[in-house]
Amino acid sequence: MILAVLLIAVQVAAQDPRLDRLDPDTRAQVTAVVDSARLAGLPAEPLIQRALEGATKGAPGPRIVTAVRRLSVDLGTARAALGDGASVPELEAGVAALRAGATPQVLANLHSVRRPPLTMALSVLADLVASGVPADSAAVAVLALAPKARDADLVEFRRAVERDIALGAPPAAATSIRVNAGADVLNAAGPPPPGPALPRRP
Structure with missing residues (x-):
């Protein structure tokens, strides 16, 4: 049951059509970060929004991926400090x-x-x-x-x-x-x- 829920969460992140704005390589890397965040119990939406913000500004793919990864780490740090109920x-x-x-x-x-x-x-x-x-x-x-x-x-x-x-x-x-x-x-x-x-x- 738990495995099924996790698989569904991964599929939802992978199928988010908004990430189609990214080039294939960037999309794959961002999706991997989003999937990992979901599995860790972190919110995915801020990560997706950060990627879309980068795309809107015309940032190169590697910079978008770096920004999304950094945000994922910072969200984890904030959650550890503020508690799981934040x-x-x-x-x-x-x-x-x-x-x-x-x-x-x-x-x-x-x-x-x-x-x-x-x-x-x-x-x-x-x-x-x-x-x-x-x-x-x-x-x-x-x-x-x-x-x-x-x-x-x-x-x-x-x-x-x-x-x-x-x-x-x-x-x-x-x-x-x-x-x-x-x-x-x-x-x-x-x-x-x-x-x-x-x-x-x-």
Whole structure:
């Protein structure tokens, strides 16, 4: 039964008509990566989309294959850090955070201190680094706010840091000042209202 399910998954990936846009050699190599990802329990759609993005941009086949393989590895790293229950958006945000400079341990720590979904927290971390904040400073800030902050709080924090940077503040200093102010506000507000208990993902 298990073997039959795996064979079906492989056939679905191999028969995806969207990959017909690739040349035969590139298509075969991309399909092999997608098949391996499926068998490992990783989402195939981000890999297919990465290949199609490369085709749309006219990238040569070897570059497309390299990009798809790299994404597959990064998705695996993100899944190992965030747990088997991580959603596709969480995994993709995790990949963005990793590529911005966050370590797998940072992702694992975030998973341990914040209730899911983690998509926004991971995205804010990556956005802060893109704004010039050092990766370690961005990670410390997000981890400090993550236990109590709502997604909207994290977005406002990111916007405040970006405004300060635009006004000339050093990125690391802007982040430190804003995270301290944000933590004070969250602590004064007390714990968030109790909600239905959610099982912690492995």
